[in-house]
Amino acid sequence: MRLMMAAAMCAMVAGGAQAKDCGDEATQAGMNRCVAEQLKTADAALNKAYQQIVHRLADDADTTKLLRDAQRAWVDFRDKHCAFAASGVDGGSVYPFIHDSCLAGLTEARTKELDTFLHCKEGDLSCP
Secondary structure, eight states: HHHHHHHHHHHHOOOOOOOOOOSSSSHHHHHHHHHHHHHHHHHHHHHHHHHHHHTTTOOOOHHHHHHHHHHHHHHHHHHHHHHTTGGGGGTTTTTTHHHHHHHHHHHHHHHHHHHHHHSOOOOOOOOO
């Protein structure tokens, strides 16, 4: 029952399609590999969005530092949150699936958040 609850939580955090796609794998090892690839893809998209913002802020060292500090704090939060979220299955074969699904889901959400800063409307004062 605990495993099913953890898997359901994972699906909510990571996004239904992501968990469902990897859930179609025949083995736990296959599911773990699938989610690890999704995390790798999510990390690459996050890094791309982050670098685009850094490039846009190249002439503003103070704001760039704020972004860097915020991103470092966010990564720390993400990693600790997902370690906590997957702690119920720590040591089990499903741990990588639960942990990496959480990481991928939060990373995808952060990328969307950063993307909003890349598509600010003219005059949007809430956008650096």
